[in-house]
Amino acid sequence: MAAIRASQLGFKTAVVERENLGGICLNWGCIPTKALLKSAQVMEYIQHSKDYGVTVGDAKADFPR
Numbered sequence: 001m002a003a004i005r006a007s008q009l010g011f012k013t014a015v016v017e018r019e020n021l022g023g024i025c026l027n028w029g030c031i032p033t034k035a036l037l038k039s040a041q042v043m044e045y046i047q048h049s050k051d052y053g054v055t056v057g058d059a060k061a062d063f064p065r
């Protein structure tokens with residue numbers, strides 16, 4: 001994030017990364033977390049679909065590992 005901002009501000013920028021390019025937010029924190037939370041929310045909607053007047057067949061979670 002800092003590198004993107006530095007570049008936006010016109011600084012000549014280089015990134016040195018020891019693990020995964022993109023850091024915590026892209027690879028582990030913000031984005032994967034939000035994707036998992038959304039999947040869990042959708043699963044809960046399905047499990048309680050009758051509360052919304054909707055009938056749904058069998059549903060199973062198929063999350064990537």
Ligand SMILES: Cc1cc2nc3c(=O)[nH]c(=O)nc-3n(C[C@H](O)[C@H](O)[C@H](O)COP(=O)(O)OP(=O)(O)OC[C@H]3O[C@@H](n4cnc5c(N)ncnc54)[C@H](O)[C@@H]3O)c2cc1C
Pocket residue numbers: 001002016017018019020021022023024025026028029030031033
């Ligand atoms: C579960 C979780 C959810 C989050 N959700 C949100 C959210 O919804 N919204 C939000 O705004 N923020 C969120 N955050 C916070 C966000 O992830 C951080 O604020 C952001 O990642 C900080 O970015 P950064 O570039 O400063 O550091 P980082 O993303 O930590 O990047 C630092 C990088 O430096 C590398 N590094 C470290 N030491 C060295 C070294 N000696 N040599 C080479 N490379 C090195 C690391 O491998 C890492 O990739 C969340 C964090 C977590 C843990």
